[in-house]
Amino acid sequence: MFDLCFSNMSPRNRNTEPKGVIMDAREGMPMASAGCSGCGTCAGNCPTKAITVDDGWRVDLGKCIFCMDCAMVCPDGCIEERPAPDYALTREELVVSADTDIESLEKPLDPSVRRMFGSSVALRELDTGSCNACEVDLNCMSNQFYDMHRF
Incomplete structure (x- = not known):
């Protein structure tokens, strides 16, 4: 059982994409x-x-x-x-x-709107049946290490 777990964690068995493929993803x-x-x-x-x-x-x-x-x-x-x-x-x-x-x-935003909402952040997540990693990342944005309120 542990052999299977360790073999799946090995970098040579992972399906990976080159950086160029990931960075050239659709944004249109x-x-x-x-x-x-x-x-x-x-x-x-x-x-x-x-x-x-x-x-x-x-x-x-x-x-x-x-x-x-x-x-x-x-x-x-x-x-x-x-x-x-x-x-x-x-x-x-x-x-x-x-x-x-x-x-x-x-x-560009009106200066009065920027002054009122300049430090506000609204995150929208569209979950289409993923592994929940994105949701975990969004939840981590408000912890003490990745405090998004400081920006």
Whole structure:
């Protein structure tokens, strides 16, 4: 029994990815180009139902898990990966379409807002069936060693 445990802990038996693969992970959002026919195949295959095509192609980044399944099933091949905004100030700003100006979403904060909420932190975790390591890391952020309140 212990031989199996020790052999699994050995570095040569671990499945690892090169640093380049990990660092080049997807950080973009799906976006349909002007050639979208509005067929709805992407919306039907979206696991979180983040895409709507009723009155133009739109994606809700609050629901999207950035899996890019929509791009793989698009019969027209018009869904591409574009840089996603780093933050949004309102829930409505998370619903984007092809004519949304992403740079305008990332406008600087008003000085009065920065003064009031400058040291506030809100962490959002999307757990899609993981090993719970991310949840443990978030819980550790508030202990005495990794005190996030000091930032």
